[in-house]
Amino acid sequence: MPVRLSAVIRRSLAKRRLAPRYSGAGLLWRGVRNSSWPRVWREPPLKKSYDVVVIGGGVHGLATAYYLAANHGITDVAVLDKAYLGSGGSGRNTAIVRSNYLTPEGVAFYDRSLELYNTMSADLNLNVMFSERGHLTLAHTDSAVRTMRWRAEVNKLQNIDSSVIGPAEISRIAPSLDTSPNTRYPILAALYHPPGGTIRHDAVVWAYARAADAHGVDMHQKTEVIDITCEGGEGPDGKGPGAKVTGVCTSKGDVSARVVINCTAGWAGLIAAMAGLKLPITTHPLQAAVTEPVKVFLPTVVVSGSLHVYVSQTDRGELVFGASVDPFATYDMGGTLDFTEELAGHVLELMPAVSEMRLLRQWAGLCDITPDYSPVMGFTPVEGFLCDVGWGTYGFKAGPVSGEQLAKCVAEQATPELISPFALSRFDSGMLVGEKGAAAVGH
Amino acid sequence: MLLVPCPHCGPRNSADMSYQGEASSRPDPSSTTPTEWREYLYMKHNPAGWLRENWYCSSGCRRFFTVERHTVTSEFREPPLPGSKTPRPTGDGADPARGAP
Amino acid sequence: MIRRLEPRSGEVIDRATPLKFTWNSKKHIGYAGDTIVSALLANNESVFSRSMKYHRRRGVLTADYWDPNTMVQVGTEPNVRGAHRLLEADMLVSAQNAWPSLDFDVKAANGLFGRFLTAGFYYKTFIKPQRLWPAYEKVLARFAPGGVVDLNTPHGYHDKRYCHPDVVVAGGGPAGLAAAISAAQAGMNVMLVEHNHHLGGHLRWGTDEDRAVADELEATARMAGVEILTDSTVTGRYDDNWIAVSQRNHPGVVERLIKARAKILVVAPGLIERPYVFAGNDLPGVMLSGAARRLINMYAVRPGNRGVVLTANADGDAAVVDLERAGVEIAAVLDARAGETISKASGSSRHLNSVTLLDGSTVKADLLVTAVGWTAPTSLLNMAGDRPCYSPKAARFFSTALPDNVIATGGIVGDGRLDELIAHGASSGELAAERAAAVKHRLRSTVTRAQTPEGPEPPMPADHRDGLCKAPHPELYRSDTHGMVDFSEDVGSKDLLSAAAEGFDSVELLKRFTTATMGPSQGKLETVNTVAVLGEARGESIEEVGTTVWRPPYAPISLGALAGRVFEPVRVSSLHEWHTANNMKPILAGQWIRPDHYGDPAAEVTNVRTNVGIIDVTPLGKLDLRGPDVPRLLNLLYTNEWSKLPVGRVRYGMMCAEDGVVADDGVTGRLGEDHYLMTTTSSGAGQIWQWAEMWLQTEHPDWQVHVTPVTTGYTSINIAGPRSRDLLTRLVDDVDLSPVAFEYMNVRSGTIAGVADCFMWRIGFTGELSFEIHVPAGFGLHVWEQLIEKGADLGVGPFGLEAQRIMRLEKGHFIVGQDTDGLTKAPTTGLTPLIRLDKADFAGKPELEWSLGAGAPELPVLVAIRPTDPQLVPDEACQILRKGTAEIVGRITSSRFSPTLGRSVCLGQVTPEFAAAGTEITVRLCDGSDTTATVMQHHAHFDPEGVRLRG
Amino acid sequence: MADQPQFRSSVTNPVATPAGAPALTDESSLTKVSVRARVGASPLGVDFTRTDRRDGVLIAGIRPDEWLLLGAGAGVEALLAGTEFDGSVNRIDVTHSRLCLRLSGVCSASALEKVCSLDFDDTMFPDGATGSASVAKVSSDLIRDDQDGEPSYLILADRSFGQYLYDAIHDTTTEFSSAWPSS
Numbered sequence A: 001m002p003v004r005l006s007a008v009i010r011r012s013l014a015k016r017r018l019a020p021r022y023s024g025a026g027l028l029w030r031g032v033r034n035s036s037w038p039r040v041w042r043e044p045p046l047k048k049s050y051d052v053v054v055i056g057g058g059v060h061g062l063a064t065a066y067y068l069a070a071n072h073g074i075t076d077v078a079v080l081d082k083a084y085l086g087s088g089g090s091g092r093n094t095a096i097v098r099s100n101y102l103t104p105e106g107v108a109f110y111d112r113s114l115e116l117y118n119t120m121s122a123d124l125n126l127n128v129m130f131s132e133r134g135h136l137t138l139a140h141t142d143s144a145v146r147t148m149r150w151r152a153e154v155n156k157l158q159n160i161d162s163s164v165i166g167p168a169e170i171s172r173i174a175p176s177l178d179t180s181p182n183t184r185y186p187i188l189a190a191l192y193h194p195p196g197g198t199i200r201h202d203a204v205v206w207a208y209a210r211a212a213d214a215h216g217v218d219m220h221q222k223t224e225v226i227d228i229t230c231e232g233g234e235g236p237d238g239k240g241p242g243a244k245v246t247g248v249c250t251s252k253g254d255v256s257a258r259v260v261i262n263c264t265a266g267w268a269g270l271i272a273a274m275a276g277l278k279l280p281i282t283t284h285p286l287q288a289a290v291t292e293p294v295k296v297f298l299p300t301v302v303v304s305g306s307l308h309v310y311v312s313q314t315d316r317g318e319l320v321f322g323a324s325v326d327p328f329a330t331y332d333m334g335g336t337l338d339f340t341e342e343l344a345g346h347v348l349e350l351m352p353a354v355s356e357m358r359l360l361r362q363w364a365g366l367c368d369i370t371p372d373y374s375p376v377m378g379f380t381p382v383e384g385f386l387c388d389v390g391w392g393t394y395g396f397k398a399g400p401v402s403g404e405q406l407a408k409c410v411a412e413q414a415t416p417e418l419i420s421p422f423a424l425s426r427f428d429s430g431m432l433v434g435e436k437g438a439a440a441v442g443h
Numbered sequence B: 001m002l003l004v005p006c007p008h009c010g011p012r013n014s015a016d017m018s019y020q021g022e023a024s025s026r027p028d029p030s031s032t033t034p035t036e037w038r039e040y041l042y043m044k045h046n047p048a049g050w051l052r053e054n055w056y057c058s059s060g061c062r063r064f065f066t067v068e069r070h071t072v073t074s075e076f077r078e079p080p081l082p083g084s085k086t087p088r089p090t091g092d093g094a095d096p097a098r099g100a101p
Numbered sequence C: 001m002i003r004r005l006e007p008r009s010g011e012v013i014d015r016a017t018p019l020k021f022t023w024n025s026k027k028h029i030g031y032a033g034d035t036i037v038s039a040l041l042a043n044n045e046s047v048f049s050r051s052m053k054y055h056r057r058r059g060v061l062t063a064d065y066w067d068p069n070t071m072v073q074v075g076t077e078p079n080v081r082g083a084h085r086l087l088e089a090d091m092l093v094s095a096q097n098a099w100p101s102l103d104f105d106v107k108a109a110n111g112l113f114g115r116f117l118t119a120g121f122y123y124k125t126f127i128k129p130q131r132l133w134p135a136y137e138k139v140l141a142r143f144a145p146g147g148v149v150d151l152n153t154p155h156g157y158h159d160k161r162y163c164h165p166d167v168v169v170a171g172g173g174p175a176g177l178a179a180a181i182s183a184a185q186a187g188m189n190v191m192l193v194e195h196n197h198h199l200g201g202h203l204r205w206g207t208d209e210d211r212a213v214a215d216e217l218e219a220t221a222r223m224a225g226v227e228i229l230t231d232s233t234v235t236g237r238y239d240d241n242w243i244a245v246s247q248r249n250h251p252g253v254v255e256r257l258i259k260a261r262a263k264i265l266v267v268a269p270g271l272i273e274r275p276y277v278f279a280g281n282d283l284p285g286v287m288l289s290g291a292a293r294r295l296i297n298m299y300a301v302r303p304g305n306r307g308v309v310l311t312a313n314a315d316g317d318a319a320v321v322d323l324e325r326a327g328v329e330i331a332a333v334l335d336a337r338a339g340e341t342i343s344k345a346s347g348s349s350r351h352l353n354s355v356t357l358l359d360g361s362t363v364k365a366d367l368l369v370t371a372v373g374w375t376a377p378t379s380l381l382n383m384a385g386d387r388p389c390y391s392p393k394a395a396r397f398f399s400t401a402l403p404d405n406v407i408a409t410g411g412i413v414g415d416g417r418l419d420e421l422i423a424h425g426a427s428s429g430e431l432a433a434e435r436a437a438a439v440k441h442r443l444r445s446t447v448t449r450a451q452t453p454e455g456p457e458p459p460m461p462a463d464h465r466d467g468l469c470k471a472p473h474p475e476l477y478r479s480d481t482h483g484m485v486d487f488s489e490d491v492g493s494k495d496l497l498s499a500a501a502e503g504f505d506s507v508e509l510l511k512r513f514t515t516a517t518m519g520p521s522q523g524k525l526e527t528v529n530t531v532a533v534l535g536e537a538r539g540e541s542i543e544e545v546g547t548t549v550w551r552p553p554y555a556p557i558s559l560g561a562l563a564g565r566v567f568e569p570v571r572v573s574s575l576h577e578w579h580t581a582n583n584m585k586p587i588l589a590g591q592w593i594r595p596d597h598y599g600d601p602a603a604e605v606t607n608v609r610t611n612v613g614i615i616d617v618t619p620l621g622k623l624d625l626r627g628p629d630v631p632r633l634l635n636l637l638y639t640n641e642w643s644k645l646p647v648g649r650v651r652y653g654m655m656c657a658e659d660g661v662v663a664d665d666g667v668t669g670r671l672g673e674d675h676y677l678m679t680t681t682s683s684g685a686g687q688i689w690q691w692a693e694m695w696l697q698t699e700h701p702d703w704q705v706h707v708t709p710v711t712t713g714y715t716s717i718n719i720a721g722p723r724s725r726d727l728l729t730r731l732v733d734d735v736d737l738s739p740v741a742f743e744y745m746n747v748r749s750g751t752i753a754g755v756a757d758c759f760m761w762r763i764g765f766t767g768e769l770s771f772e773i774h775v776p777a778g779f780g781l782h783v784w785e786q787l788i789e790k791g792a793d794l795g796v797g798p799f800g801l802e803a804q805r806i807m808r809l810e811k812g813h814f815i816v817g818q819d820t821d822g823l824t825k826a827p828t829t830g831l832t833p834l835i836r837l838d839k840a841d842f843a844g845k846p847e848l849e850w851s852l853g854a855g856a857p858e859l860p861v862l863v864a865i866r867p868t869d870p871q872l873v874p875d876e877a878c879q880i881l882r883k884g885t886a887e888i889v890g891r892i893t894s895s896r897f898s899p900t901l902g903r904s905v906c907l908g909q910v911t912p913e914f915a916a917a918g919t920e921i922t923v924r925l926c927d928g929s930d931t932t933a934t935v936m937q938h939h940a941h942f943d944p945e946g947v948r949l950r951g
Numbered sequence D: 001m002a003d004q005p006q007f008r009s010s011v012t013n014p015v016a017t018p019a020g021a022p023a024l025t026d027e028s029s030l031t032k033v034s035v036r037a038r039v040g041a042s043p044l045g046v047d048f049t050r051t052d053r054r055d056g057v058l059i060a061g062i063r064p065d066e067w068l069l070l071g072a073g074a075g076v077e078a079l080l081a082g083t084e085f086d087g088s089v090n091r092i093d094v095t096h097s098r099l100c101l102r103l104s105g106v107c108s109a110s111a112l113e114k115v116c117s118l119d120f121d122d123t124m125f126p127d128g129a130t131g132s133a134s135v136a137k138v139s140s141d142l143i144r145d146d147q148d149g150e151p152s153y154l155i156l157a158d159r160s161f162g163q164y165l166y167d168a169i170h171d172t173t174t175e176f177s178s179a180w181p182s183s
C-alpha cells in the first residue's frame, strides 16, 4: 500500500522532473535561437520490478498511469505497449467526445470525462485542440425520435445541455444536411448536444505520456506482454479466479509487479486469458476513413444511428467518417471495401453535396465489444489484476475519467462510486447496464 | 470481402451471410446455474487464432453451419461442419452491427 | 517565351481541336488531349497553387496524377488533379489554396514565420488563456487546404459492377501489358486496368522506339481479347482477392466502382519517381525527370529555357536528351553516379533563377530537373499482406512474400532492359494463367451449381519465373541543405529532424506529429524521403526505420462512386396504390412504407369505435408452419403453453431471448392438423424467422417442421368496429360469422369477395369486435375495394397506423420495442401467467425462472397512467421522478390523446414502489415543468373487461 | 360475387424495355409452389441448384430442402397430383408471396452483375442452374432458364419489393440499350 500523504506533498514529491513548458513564447524563443525542444518522454530501460504495470499505451493506460502518479503519488509505474504509444484505438478513432448518454450513471461518468477534457490543454500543458463544436444525433424514424427524447430528458435532469431539435434548426446548424422530407430516410429530428465535439486524439495520448513521464512514469514502447504470472489460482499455473498476480512476462524480459492493469481494448480478452480469466468481450474491427481536404463547411459532428455513420470535418479540412463495427469478430485490421461503400451511400443520403469529394484513406482499429455497450472496469477475480476494458466504439471520450477513477481504485483499494456500475461482476448477476436499453429500442 | 465456405453452396461472400458468433453449447435449462448460464450468454473465448463459430447462409441456402476460422489470418479450416448445435442468444441487443462513437 | 513546341511524333494532343477554357477568370486555349496543366503551361502559366502552410507558390513537380502542386478546382469539383484531368471545352478552372488570389496571397505572410511554425507548433501554443482557443481554432480552420464544396452538387449517375475475371492486371505498362497478353492467350479472361489515359506506362513519354513497342503491345492485347480499362485504377486489394477498381471513363457514368473477385491479381504498377530534398526544391521550375519528359514528349510543352539536370539513372540521362531536342539550353548536368549533386535552388518566390552546386558555385537556370530514383508503389502488395523490404543497393523497396493469388511484375520487382521486362511480364501472365486455372478448377468443384470440371484438381503451380535483376542505384535522398519532403503537407526535412529530436522518432509517431505522408499522395512521393531523414536522425538505416502502413485506396476515389446507385429497398403492400390515391400520409417503418393516416387520425378512431374501419396490416410478420412437431417449436419459442391448441383456434404468445428479455409477440393460429400460421411484429418478421430456423436446424434437427415466410403472400386487413361483422358477412358466404359459430380467438378459412383460400381470425389490437383477414396478395386490392364499396352504408373507412396506435393504447396493449426496451424482461409486462415455468424448456426460461424467484432483483413494472390534467399529453420518453427530486423512477413509454375518452392516456415503466394502482406519480415534461399523474389498475383505459372485442 | 377477382402483380408500373437492352418481363402471375422436404431428400428427382422441366412446369432446387415449381396453375397441379410424396414433404403455394421477373437477352448477365455478386459465367451458372443471392440488396432466388438459345434468368423475391426490384433491374439494363451514350 502506498504511504498516505497529503495531496500537496504528494504532488510536489511526484513532480520529479521539470519539463520545459510549452507556450507561444517558448516557441518564439526557440525559433529565434533555432534550438529544439527536449524529448516528450524518456526512453528508460525496463526495470525488473514495478509497483504497478499498466498494459496498453493508449489513452486509458496512459491516463491511469498519469493519475496514479499525479493524484496518488504512485510513481513506480510502467506503461507497456507492444507497438508505439497510441497505436491502438486511441490513435485511430474519430475523436468524438460527448456526455449525452442514456443512463444517469453513464451521463455522470462521461460528464466528468468532458470536464477533464475541457481543462486538459492547460492541465497537461499541451494543446489537445478540444473543439467544442456541438454534436448532432439524427433521427430518421419515430422510434429514433423517441429514443433521442429519452436521452435528452435524462440528460436535462443531470444538467447536461442536450435537446431534441427539428429539421429547420438542424438545417441552420449544419446547412449541408439534406433535411427535405422526401429523402429515403428523412431527417425528422436530432438530439443536439452543444458541449460535444472533437479532440486531436494523438495529442491526448502525447499529453498524458509527457505528463506521466514528468512524474517519473516509465513508458516502454515495442514491449509486448506475452504472459502474466500469478499464484494461488484455481487454474493451471496458479491462474484464474482466486489467484494473485505477481508480474508480467514481456518480449523484453520479465517484470514483477504488485498490480497489473489491463488497458488493452481490442486485445483485452487475450490479456485476460493470460491471467486465466474470460471476459464478456468480442473483438470486432471498427473502420474509419478520411477524405481529401476541402474548405471547412461542416461545423458540427453529425451522427446517424439508423444509417450507421458519423462524420465531422477537421480543422485540416478532411471529413472524418466512422460507421458501425464490422459484422464478424476478427483481429485483422486490414479493412474492407464494403465499409467504404456503405459509408459513402449513407453519407450521401445525409449530404448529397459531397459526392464529388474523394476518399483518401481508410483504416481500422480493434474494438472490445460488450453485450451492454458499457465498459468493464475495476477489480477482477484475480487479486491485483484490474481491468479497464470493454470500451468498444466509444472509449476515447472516457479516457480521462477512466484513468482518474482507476488510479483511485488502485490507490484506495476500493471501487469508486463513478465506476461501480461497470464492474465485471454484473455479468454474473445478469444486471447489465441500461445503455443496452435504448440500443435495442427502435429498430 | 471474405469468402465463407458454405457446406451447401460453396464459397460465398460474407455479405451474403449472417454471422452468429462464437460456437458454445447451451446448458441444460432444467439444471443450469446462474453462473453457468450467464457464462453461456455473455462470456467469450475471443481468441486470436482458430475460432469455432457459426454462420447462417442468409441470402443463400438459409442453413446454419459451423466453421473454424483463424481470427488473425481469416483462413478457414476445411471442411466446414454442417449443422451445429450451438444456438446463440439473439434479440438481446448485442448486435455488433451497432455502435455509437 | 513560347512554350508549345512544334508538332512531335509522340504527342497526344489533337491540334485540330482547340478548346477554350478559363483559369482564374483568365481565358486560355488548349488542345484536346491536353491535361489542364499542360494546357496552362503552354499558355505560359507556371504557378498552380499555394502550399498548405507557408503559402509558397508551387509549379509543376511530377506532371502526373500524383503531382502535389497542381490540384485545382474545376467548376463545383474540388481537388481535381490538374496534371491528370483532360482539358474539356469551356472548363472553369481555378486555383484552390490562395486568398484573395494566386498571385497575391495574404497567408503567404506565414512564410515569414516559418521557423516558428515548425511541425506540431499548434500543440505548444494557444494553450493559455484557454478561452481564446475557440477563436484561434476558427483562424486555423481557414488555413485548411483544398477546394470548395458546392452545397448544391447533386449525386450524379454512378453505378457499380461485380465481375469475376480470371486475372486482373493492375498497370498497363510494358510488364502489365505483356502479362495480360500471355494470360489472355492462355485462354484466361483478363481485365487490364491502367490508371492513366494511355497504355504503355513509361514508354508513352519515352523514345519513338518505346512508343512503337507500346503500340504493338496494346494492339496485341486488344487482339487477345483483354478487357482494357484506361483512366481507371485498381484502388484496393481486399480479402480473397476482392479487387476494387475505380473506372473513370465509362460512358454515361460519372465514375464506376468495379468489384472484381479475381482469381489472380497481377500487380504491375511500375515505379514512381521521387523528389530530392534540398533547399528550394519546391520552387516553380524544379521538377522531376518524368515531368519534363512527359511535358515534352506527350504534350509538346517546353518546361523551361535553360536547365540543370541532376541524374542518377538512365531516365535522367534520357531527360537530358529530350530537353536538348526540345530546345532547352542545358546549363549543367550533374551525375550522381559520379558523386556529383546540387546543394540548393534559389529564385524569387515566383520562379527558379539559379542552382547552387556543392562547391558553392551557382548556375543560372529556370529549370532544374532531378532524377534521383524511385519509390516502389507497394501499396497493393501490402494490402495483400506483403511486408516490403529495402535494398540499399537498388535504393528502393521490394516485396518479400506474396500469397499465391497475387503476382508482381515489372519495375516493382526489379530492373532490366525493355525486352527483359516484357519477358518477365509474359512469364508472370503465364504463371497467372496456370494459377487461375487451378483456382477455377477448385471453384467449379465447390460451387454446387457450377459445371463439374474434368480431371483432378491441378496443384497450385510454383513460381519458376526468371527474376529481374536489381540494378545498382545511388542512395540519393537529401543534399547538404534542408528542403521540402512532403509538398502537400508543407513538411520539410528540418521539421522531421526536430520532431525526431523531440522524441517522435518512430516512423509512425513522426508521421502523426508532422503529418508527413498524410496528404493527397499518401506517401507515394514522400515516404522514402521521410524514412531516409528519420534514419539520418536516428543513425539507422532505412531498413531499420521501416515505413508507415499503406492503406486503401491506392488513388482517391469519389464518394459518389463508392456509393453508386442508391439501392435502398422499399416494401409496399398490394394496397399501396390505393393508399396513395386516397390521401395517405405515409410513415416509414423499416423498409416498409405504410399509411400513418388519411388526414384525421382522431376521426378514424371514432369511426372504428362507432362504425367500422379497415386497416392494412400486411407488414405483420407471417410464418407458415407445417409438420407434426410445430407445437414443440411453439413451446420453445413462446413462453406460454401450446401443446393443446385446437384446430380453428388462435392464441397470443410472447417470445423472449435467452436472457429473458422480451423479443417479440403475436398470435399463432392452428389452421389444420399439422398446419399453423404464426404472426410476429412487423419489425420482428425477419429475425423471428431466422430464430425459428436456428432452433430447428441446430438444436432440434430431428423435429419435423417447415417454416415458410408468407408475410406478403397475404394482404392482411383488420376490419374493426361494432359493424365489422355486418360488413364481413356481406362478402363471405362459406363461413358462419355469427358470434356462436365464430368466437373470439378463433380462425376460419374461406372465400372473401370471391377470393378463395383466405384466412380470417377474430382478434384485434384495437379492442373492438374485429376480424383480421388474410387474403392471397394478388387479390388483396380487390377485397379491399369490395370492403370499401360494400360497407359504404355502414360508414366503413380506412384507418392508419396512428389510429391503431391510439386505440391499442386506449386498450393498454404494449408494443415490443416501444413499451419494452433492450433490458425489459418478460415479467415487467405483467403477463406473468403467460410465463410457464412448468414447461421443460423455452428460450430464456432459466433467466425468467430466476427473475420470478425469491430474492430476485426488482424489475420495473409496465403500468397504465393517466395524467391529472386530462388535456395534457406528456411526450413519450418523459421521465417519471420521485416527487421533489431528480431521481428517475420510470418513464412514459407511450402517450396519446384518446378521442374515445376525451383525455390523455399513457403507458409507462415504473419501479415497483410506484406501480400500485392509484399511486400518484410526478412526470417531468419536456419543457422542464412537472405534472402529476395516476397509476391505473388495468392496462386498458377503455373496456378493461373486453366486452366489445368478444361481442 | 359481382366483380371477378383479378390477380394483380406487385409490379404496378412496368416500363418498356429500351431498344437493344435485355428484356425485363414480369411473370409474377405464374403459379409457384414450394415443396419442402428434409435436407438431402430428393422428392422430385431434382438436385439442389439444378432444374428440370416437366410438362411445361419448371422444377427448381432452390435450397437443400426446398424445390420450387413454376408454371401454369393446371400444369403445376397435375404434376403435384402425379407425384408421390412421403409424409415429411410439405407443399406451400407461394404464388402470392413471390415476385417473379424474367431478364432475357445477350447482355442479361452483364446487366445482372451490376446488382448481384454471383458469377454468371457459363461454367459457373449454366443454363438450368439455380442460385440465391442478394439482388440490389433484396434476397432473391435466381434460375437460369435460357430461351431460344439466349440467356435468360428468372429472379424471384418477396412480393413486396416488386416495383423497387423491377426498377432497380430495369436501371441496370439501360446501359446496354442503343440510346446509351458511347465513348
Ligand SMILES: Cc1cc2nc3c(=O)[nH]c(=O)nc-3n(C[C@H](O)[C@H](O)[C@H](O)COP(=O)(O)OP(=O)(O)OC[C@H]3O[C@@H](n4cnc5c(N)ncnc54)[C@H](O)[C@@H]3O)c2cc1C
Pocket: A055, A056, A057, A058, A059, A060, A061, A080, A081, A082, A083, A084, A085, A086, A087, A088, A089, A090, A091, A092, A093, A094, A095, A096, A097, A223, A224, A225, A226, A263, A264, A265, A266, A267, A271, A286, A287, A288, A322, A364, A365, A366, A367, A388, A391, A392, A393, A394, A395, A396, A397, A398, B101
Ligand atoms: C475507428 C474507430 C473510431 C472510434 N471513434 C471513437 C469516437 O469517436 N469517440 C470515442 O469516444 N471512441 C471512439 N473509438 C473507441 C476508442 O478509440 C477506444 O475505445 C479507445 O481508444 C480505447 O483506448 P484504450 O487506451 O483503452 O485502448 P487502445 O488505445 O486501443 O490501446 C491499447 C493498447 O494496448 C496495446 N497492447 C495490446 N496488447 C498488448 C500486449 N500484449 N502487450 C503490450 N501492449 C499491448 C496496444 O498496442 C494498444 O496501444 C473509436 C475506435 C475506433 C477503432
Ligand SMILES: NC(=O)c1ccc[n+]([C@@H]2O[C@H](COP(=O)([O-])OP(=O)(O)OC[C@H]3O[C@@H](n4cnc5c(N)ncnc54)[C@H](O)[C@@H]3O)[C@@H](O)[C@H]2O)c1
Pocket: C170, C171, C172, C173, C174, C175, C176, C193, C194, C195, C196, C200, C201, C202, C203, C232, C233, C234, C235, C268, C269, C270, C271, C272, C273, C290, C315, C377, C380, C409, C410, C411, C412, C414, C415, C416, C421, C554
Ligand atoms: N515509372 C518510371 O518512371 C520509369 C521510367 C523509366 C523506366 N522505367 C523502367 O520501367 C520499368 C517499369 O515498367 P513497368 O511496366 O513495370 O511500369 P510502367 O511504369 O511502365 O507502367 C506502370 C503503369 O501502371 C499504372 N498503374 C500503377 N498503379 C496502378 C493501379 N493501382 N491501377 C492501375 N494502373 C496503375 C501506371 O499508371 C503506369 O502506367 C521499371 O523497371 C523502370 O526501370 C520506369
Ligand SMILES: Cc1cc2nc3c(=O)[nH]c(=O)nc-3n(C[C@H](O)[C@H](O)[C@H](O)COP(=O)(O)O)c2cc1C
Pocket: A091, A092, A093, A094, A095, A201, A290, A316, A318, A320, A360, A361, A362, A363, A364, C517, C518, C519, C522, C548, C549, C551
Ligand atoms: C481523426 C483522424 C484523422 C486522420 N486524418 C488523416 C489524414 O488527413 N491523412 C491520412 O493520411 N491519414 C489520416 N488519418 C489516418 C492515419 O493515417 C492512420 O491511417 C490511422 O491512424 C491508423 O493507422 P494505420 O493506418 O497506421 O494503421 C487520420 C486518422 C484519424 C484518427
Ligand SMILES: [Zn+2]
Pocket: B006, B007, B008, B009, B010, B012, B057, B060, B061, B062, B063
Ligand atoms: Zn449456403
